[in-house]
Amino acid sequence: MIEARDIVAGPLRGAGFSVADGETLALVGPNGAGKSTLLRLLNGLDTMASGSIVVDGVRADGSRDARRALRRLVGLVRQDPRCQLVSGRVLDEAMFGPRNLGFTVALARERAQHALGQVGLADMGARAAETLSGGELQRLAVAGVLAMEPAWLAVDEPCAMLDEAARATVRRALGHGRGAAGVVCATHYVREVAAADSVLVLARGGRQVSPEELFGDSALLADSSLAGSLAAEAASFLVEKDAGLDALAEPRDAVRALKASGFRFEAPELHGEPTADGALVLQGATVRAGRAKLLDDVCLSVPRGAVTVLAGRSGSGKTTAARALAGLLRLDGGRALLDGRPVRAGDVGLCLQRASDQLFCDTVLEDVAFGPRQLGMARDTAMTAAREALGSVGLSPDVWGLSPFALSGGEARKAAMAGVVACRPRAYVLDEPTAGLDGPSREEVRRLVDTLAQEGAAVLVVSHDLDEWLAVADSVALIDHGRLVWSGAPRDVLAPGVVERAGMRPSLGLLMLREATGWSQ
Incomplete structure (x- = not known):
């Protein structure tokens, strides 16, 4: 069991909570509220100014013995996966933790291979870690901690850079990889909060409630910074109708439950596809890494004064395309152009997937x-x-x-x-610009992107969260295995089978928009 009382550390002021064996606690609150700080305290990385934390009888008093004990009890998955990766090869990385716990090579390899399979990286053991996408690195960081089989898991935004299918895989892995103890998870995703046993809202000191209490209280929901999304709207409606939150575990079940409860599906106004020629363009872009093609004859056009959204699964080639458009990669074939001239590094405003x-x-x-x-x-x-x-x-x-x-x-x-x-700059490429952001911050970023386009810039947004960008987008492109598989208007991407063509699983928000626009009929 974990018990915490009156914690004062960094932005935390008086937070307290308890988690019993086998339970999951979701940490929610605005950016900077102290979620990551709290997770580091549980793992012994940070110390408190005052307060008390006890994990399975070990008191976090800042002593060397306590820190060592906490690090064996609590496996920490940090928000930035690169902060905890130390090995050059994927399998070696997953084996690193078990080997440092003293396990034999054979047992460490067995645990590592099992953990990689749990997060969907079973066939990537021989890959160089540096060749993985941001989402794949995030899953590798989770696997490295799961392989150690800690008593508790403290995970910081483990699904922030993952597509819907990969998120489901990681959620299952976290649920089945913890033995008899539990999970403390910092998140901004409604469905992860709804599935938790309890929620700690880190605002005004901190308050632990049930998911039903959270989604049934509009003021508390605002404090959590979860309000405003389609998923939050669905969760609040289900609680209001006493329909339960279990349906949110699977997006299609959630839509059926909403329809049965009388939910009114509404869609924002979606723009048409622009007709102007692109200012920022990939023409037949090909990028190779050994025998693999990271980009395969990709043609992508980003018009001036418009927002183009590029979506796809983790590892599909989105970040490679973003870097090519920003002039940071030498193409093995094709061209990257800005206003008809070859793109040079510095011409395009690039926001990297890893902000640090x-x-x-x-x-x-x-x-x-x-x-x-x-x-x-x-x-x-x-x-x-x-x-x-x-x-x-x-x-x-x-x-x-x-x-x-x-x-x-x-x-x-x-x-x-x-x-x-x-x-x-005259053009922007924004790679996962809302990953790890709270609800109000996501809305601010979307408004900013819309403003940049209205001022005449060409803007490309790379995102897994397609549904949150459709009201801002002028066009959408889908990529899979390095090839552009679809492009068109925001409304048309809602048609059944379109996102599936790129190997993507529709999110709850996307399915709700399909209902609202009549595509599901």
Whole structure:
């Protein structure tokens, strides 16, 4: 059992909770509320200023013995998977933890192979870890912890960069890989919260409630930063109708339950496909890695003044296409063009999937002003541009003077995006710009992207969360195994069989939009 009382550490002020063996606790709250801090406390990585945490009888008192015991009891999956990867090969990485626990090579390999199979990476053991996509790295980090078979799992946004099918795989792995103990999971996904035994809302000190209490209380839901999504709307409706949250475990079951309970499906206005020629273009782009083709004759056009959304499964080639469009990859065939000329590094504003790769200055404000300064702006002008960009992504002035490495994962993502926006490029490529963000921050990013397009920029958004971008998008493209398999208008991507053509599983939000637009009839 885990019991915590009156925790004061970082942003946490008086949080407390309890989790019994076999239970799952979901941690929710706005970016910067302390979710990651709490997980690190459970694992012994951080220490408290005051308060009490006891895990299976081990008191987190900051002593060396306590830290060692906690790290054996609690397996931590961090928000950034690269922070915990140490080996060059996938199988070696999954074996690293068991080997350090003293297991034989044979037993460590057996555990690692089983864990890789649990997260859907069974056939990737020989791959170099550096060749994996962001979503595949996230699953590898989960497998590395599962292979150690800890008593407790503390997982930080384990599904943030995964497609719907991969999320389901990881959720099953977390549910079946924990033995007799439980899971503490920081998340912004409604379905993960609905499936938990209890929820800790990290706002105004912290309050532990049931999922039903959370989705039945509009004020508490607002504090959780989950409100606003289609999934949250569905969860609240099911609780209101006393229909239960179990149906949310499977999106199609959820839609049936909503229809049976009288839910009114409504869709936002969706734009038509633009007809203007693209300003940012891939022409027959091919990228090879050994014998494999990461991109295979891809043609993609991003018009000026419009938003194009590129979606696909984890490892389908989305990030490779993004880097090619930004001029960061040398193509083995084809061309990447901006306004008819070959793209050079720096021409396109690129937000990387891993936000921390873009942050390096002493303070957040200096980091965001760095790009404008390199473009020749005077310091005062660059600082003004930086402040405006930080405001546009909703990052509070309270953190502008902090080190960017002191930010939460979501705050770091917003800071990295502000650094790109401050440069005001003619085109943007945003790779998973809402991964790890709370609900209000996601909405701010969508508004910003819409504004950038209205100002005349060509904007490509790479995302697994297709449903949340359709109201902003002017066109959608789907990629699978490095090939573009479909492109068209946002409304048409809702047609049955379209996202499935790219090997994707429709999310609850996408199925709800299908109902609302009549495609399911």
